[in-house]
Amino acid sequence: MSDGPPQHEPLIDNERLVAELRERVERERAAGGYAEDLAALGLEPSSRGLEDAVDADAATEVSAPPAQVVYRPEVGYSSRPVVGPILTAFKRVVYRLFHYPLDDLARQTDDAVRRLATAVAVETATRQATLQEVKDRIDTLVNQLELANRMTAENVAALEQNLGALEEAHERLELPSRLARLERLARGAQPAGSAPAPAAASTASEAPQPLPSFDYMTFENRFRPEKTVLERHGRYLEALRNFHRVVEIGCGRGELLELLRDEDITAYGVEIDPDFVAVCEEKGLEVVQGEGVSHLEALDEGAVDGVVASHVIEHLTSDQLWRLVTASAEKLADGGILILETPNPESLLAGSINFHRDPTHVRPVHPDTLSFLCESAGFREVEILRLEPVPTEIRLPERSGDGDVSPEDHLSNVVSQLNELIYGYQDYALIARA
Secondary structure: OOOOOOOOOOOOOHHHHHHHHHHHHHHHHHHOOOOOOHHHOOOEEOOOOHHHHOOOOOOOOOOOOOOOEEOOHHHOOOOOOOOHHHHHHHHHHHHHHHHHHHHHHHHHHHHHHHHHHHHHHHHHHHHHHHHHHHHHHHHHHHHHHHHHHHHHHHHHHHHHHHHHHHHHHHHHHOHHHHHHHHHHHHOOOOOOOOOOOHHHOOOOOOOOOOOOOOOHHHHHHHHOOHHHHHHHHHHHHHHHOOOOOEEEEOOOOOHHHHHHHHOOOOEEEEEOOHHHHHHHHHOOOOEEEOOHHHHHHHOOOOOEEEEEEEOOHHHOOHHHHHHHHHHHHHHEEEEEEEEEEEEOOOOHHHHHHHHHHOOOOOOOOOHHHHHHHHHHOOOOEEEEEEEOOOOOOOOOOOOOOOOOOOHHHHHHHHHHHHHHHHOOOOEEEEEEEO
């Protein structure tokens, strides 16, 4: 075995190469394609970009890109005159010495570039896939959030509607009134329909009896709310202001008594229904449980100077009504006042429709009839006040016009008369002075 370096076949035929290069140099020199020194030697990067290395649809299967770095020993030449061939030969000798390491360096560099390009491509594709997945999840979450918001708004609207319906149903049940009635019964108050109080025993058979177990308190709360009654009773304060002892027959929940107390007018009530009596006592009002007509008849002459009965006479028989009027005329002091309020039968809506809503009503009383009874009993001044007109929007529409009466104006007059007949004042009050 020889100790020297291994012998290789010549890699370059210098003479043939020189001849070929001379011809090439002459052609390229005219075109200015080569430099005059060794600066032309180098490792040139390829002009192709790395984007060709990546298949975005298959990030894990990236095809190998072409060589990015190429070793080019053929550029080792010199075009200088005279010494050019010598320099070229010298370069070739130098290239021969460095051929293997430089070629290996180019290959390693190319492999590194390929691996880097592949890694970049895979990472880019992975991140793009991850980004798309994140976008998809965000879109899904946004859609779910929008759906949840719509459902929440719909649920809130439905809950509000249901709550409104429940509140309306709760109001119609009149639970506070019914509970208060049960509490009063627990304390010993007699329910409607039970035996009358001893003070009214002699005349109880004459009065229309309440329906058994009929909760008239709750009935009044629904169809004659306390606030409405307070507002309507306020119209009588001026007429009663200078009186000293007023009795209200059928005082109910005591709305008028409260108003009179606030005006420092002495007044008390008479009420047959124990529920109403208990409510008045809870308010600190003076009240007597018993039948109103009998109570008036038992008073001394001149014991009171004011008698008020609001929505009472429609509950009385004809005999009881006459007794109420005559007893008031007898027991009132000189100059005393009688105030009777009742539904107005002149209005078909009030006298024929609304009147029959209350099952304890007996018959409506016409204002002319009531005036005649009071005049017959000796009252010197009798006045009728028609109250509570029907709202305009309920009445029949009327046509207004000037000049001669035309068919249209005649029709308007008919409509006006029908409105007065059907939708006249719902209540009226009689004010008589002794």
